[in-house]
Amino acid sequence: MEPLLRVEIEEAGYEAGKPKIKQVSLEVMPGKLTGLIGPNGAGKSTTLKAILGLIPEIKADVRFADGHGKYAYVPEHPVFYDTLTLWEHMSLAAAVYGIDDAEFQRSGGELLEKFRMTGVRNHLPGGFSKGMRQKMMLMIGFLLKPEVYIVDEPFIGLDPRATKDFLGLLEEERSRGAGVLMCTHVLDTAERICDDFILMADGRVAAKGTLHDIRLAAGLPEAPLFDCFDVLT
Known part of the structure; x- marks a missing residue:
């Protein structure tokens, strides 16, 4: 192998x-x-x-x-845009990597549920705790399926x-x-x-x-x- x-x-x-x-x-x-x-x-x-x-x-x-x-890189210190919501961050990553919109909607929704972040889907990460920001980075990584x-x-x-x-x-x-x-x-x-x-x-x-x-x-x-x-x- x-x-x-x-x-x-x-x-x-x-x-x-x-x-x-x-x-x-x-x-x-x-x-x-x-x-x-x-x-x-x-x-x-x-x-x-x-x-x-x-x-x-x-x-x-x-x-x-x-x-x-x-590959997907998940850094120790979360990196994010102040003006984009959690879902917009995920959508941007999906667009950059050419993920089909229907697939993004399905897998993105599943990841929000698995990490219990559905309630903050449309919130800005600037107001998140460190753990929530780390979850966002992990979700973006898993979204790419590298x-x-x-x-x-x-x-x-x-x-x-x-x-x-x-x-x-x-x-x-x-x-x-x-x-x-x-x-x-x-x-x-x-x-x-x-x-x-x-x-x-x-x-x-x-x-x-x-x-x-x-x-x-x-x-x-x-x-x-x-x-x-x-x-x-």
Whole structure:
């Protein structure tokens, strides 16, 4: 099975001659959820930005399946227009990605219901809580039904019910073959839902693979991910 996303980063950074990350390689496979984990400053966000082409100084080979992979990026900090309602944000995304209007009306309505946001459909996100804004970003991502999801800290601001809704939708997307690269600090949830991990420290990959592989690298064959994280970083 071919990866949906293959990344080989020799180095990347924000200033010439000052790389923030080096020798980072990863793959996202169909139907799999890869967790990108590591302490603050490890290079996780820089890695995501390098994949998305948002880093000025980069030596890397980033390849999506068939050379034209469709992906959705859900940022840690919600981005929105002050003058557009929630539904207008979703409609704009649908128009940009060429989603048929009938399909948008159906799937957009379903997402509003699943995230319990129907009541604020025509409200401006400037008045939303952080969690509601995060829900908006997630809904826009799910609306696109991409081959690859790149998600940065999706659990920040979400209450337990919204987290459950998000994980349920993510499982549906994986069942149809979508792959997910998810950066998160919520290690107990990551241990439960991720198929494999990229553990970063000091701008490099400290360990990678399944939880079994991470445990072997840490020398802790029965330990939870948190303890392995502590040893390896």
